[in-house]
Amino acid sequence: MTEPIHDQWLVQIDAELDGExxxxxxxxxxxxxxxxxxxxxxxxSQLEVRVALARSAGNPHxxxxxxxxxxxxxxxxxxxxxxxxxLLAGWxxxxxxxxxxxxAPLEETRGTIVVH
Amino acid sequence: xGRSSSINAFLIALATGGGALLNFTIPMQGPGTRLTYxxxxxxxxxxxxxxxxxxxxxxxxxxxxxxxxRSDSVEVEALFQITPIGDTVNLGAExxxxxxxxxxxxxxxxxxxxxxxxxxxLAWNDTARVYPxxxxxxxxxxxxxxxxxFAGGEARPAEEFDIVDTTRDFRLEAVVRPRRAHVVLNLVRxxxxxxxxxxxxxxxxxxxxxxxxxxxxxxxxxxxxxxPDPPRSDRERALAIDADVVCLRVVPPDLSEPLGVMxxxxxxxxxxxxxxxxxxxxxxFAWPGPR
Numbered sequence: 001m002t003e004p005i006h007d008q009w010l011v012q013i014d015a016e017l018d019g020e021x022x023x024x025x026x027x028x029x030x031x032x033x034x035x036x037x038x039x040x041x042x043x044x045s046q047l048e049v050r051v052a053l054a055r056s057a058g059n060p061h062x063x064x065x066x067x068x069x070x071x072x073x074x075x076x077x078x079x080x081x082x083x084x085x086x087l088l089a090g091w092x093x094x095x096x097x098x099x100x101x102x103x104a105p106l107e108e109t110r111g112t113i114v115v116h
Numbered sequence: 117x118g119r120s121s122s123i124n125a126f127l128i129a130l131a132t133g134g135g136a137l138l139n140f141t142i143p144m145q146g147p148g149t150r151l152t153y154x155x156x157x158x159x160x161x162x163x164x165x166x167x168x169x170x171x172x173x174x175x176x177x178x179x180x181x182x183x184x185x186r187s188d189s190v191e192v193e194a195l196f197q198i199t200p201i202g203d204t205v206n207l208g209a210e211x212x213x214x215x216x217x218x219x220x221x222x223x224x225x226x227x228x229x230x231x232x233x234x235x236x237x238l239a240w241n242d243t244a245r246v247y248p249x250x251x252x253x254x255x256x257x258x259x260x261x262x263x264x265x266f267a268g269g270e271a272r273p274a275e276e277f278d279i280v281d282t283t284r285d286f287r288l289e290a291v292v293r294p295r296r297a298h299v300v301l302n303l304v305r306x307x308x309x310x311x312x313x314x315x316x317x318x319x320x321x322x323x324x325x326x327x328x329x330x331x332x333x334x335x336x337x338x339x340x341x342x343x344p345d346p347p348r349s350d351r352e353r354a355l356a357i358d359a360d361v362v363c364l365r366v367v368p369p370d371l372s373e374p375l376g377v378m379x380x381x382x383x384x385x386x387x388x389x390x391x392x393x394x395x396x397x398x399x400x401f402a403w404p405g406p407r
Contacts, residue, residue, distance in 0.1 A: 101217030111248040115238045
């Protein structure tokens with residue numbers, strides 16, 4: 001019976017750190033954290049993860065986790081690289097297995113004469 | 117006694133030497149030797165191989181054999197030729213193969229054409245096994261035995277083929293380039309036909325003058341036998357499709373421009389050529405009789 005309630009508190013912690021809880025919900029969560037060591041630890045872990053993400057984004061003093069920014073030039077470059085790799089792989093596969101017919105060597109499909 | 121024994125020894129030596137000379141010369145004489153390709157088409161089966169067809173092609177020493185095997189997905193046409201070398205024989209085969217490799221985007225069958233040549237050397241009466249569908253040795257194979265026999269002046273090719281499994285498409289043909297052709301000529305006008313005029317012609321020999329009489333009118337023509345133009349496609353060349361085709365060139369005696377050229381196989385089918393005087397020249401090509 002306690003597990004679902006505990007899971008719900010974890011969801012509430014996540015929402016609180018994202019600033020999505022009302023005052024009433026934040027008060028309830030604070031009251032629960034004061035009595036639950038496990039949930040308080042989970043909240044500390046969540047906060048440490050967010051600090052690590054902010055550092056990796058180059059802004060360790062941010063108030064919220066910065067969202068990743070995709071620049072149009074980078075996107076075009078990666079799309080072009082992916083298309084090039086796809087075309088090369090397709091060309092290579094066509095050279096190796098392409099065209100209709102079996103992949104058996106030509107000599108194996110040709111007639112032979114054996115003298116007995 | 118001594119004299120008679122020396123004469124006997126001389127006669128024996130003469131007979132032995134003559135026999136050796138005969139053995140050496142007879143294989144060289146094409147018309148005196150008859151070649152036979154004896155074949156069996158065999159299919160592997162769970163218990164014992166099954167004979168699907170058997171037959172033989174015979175003719176003068178320069179006779180070739182054309183073998184055709186067809187299925188839904190493969191067509192194999194092969195022209196077998198021999199070159200005798202003493203007691204052995206070189207067997208060459210020109211293969212022309214079509215394999216169905218799939219379908220096009222529009223749903224039509226796509227075929228793969230392949231032409232190649234195989235040569236093996238074997239002794240007379242040895243058995244050669246031909247795997248026409250590839251070296252993986254799946255599917256039917258053909259057992260081929262080459263035989264030779266002395267046969268006077270018999271020059272006409274002969275074929276016999278017995279198909280046991282009639283659902284299969286097999287064909288066996290003799291291919292001989294005729295050295296002579298028997299041509300029967302008729303002049304035709306309406307319901308009137310001249311007396312048949314048989315004539316034996318040799319390809320590429322100088323023209324011969326022939327007179328045909330229809331009613332009371334005499335028509336003089338200069339006739340010569342030629343070979344057809346070289347084959348245009350690889351398949352026709354590889355399989356010698358027009359090997360037994362001859363062309364009759366018809367020229368009026370006082371002109372150099374021909375009235376026409378009639379080409380056909382030696383199969384007793386009449387070919388017709390309209391002449392400027394209103395008559396029609398009918399020519400029938402056939403194999404010449406033995407001589």
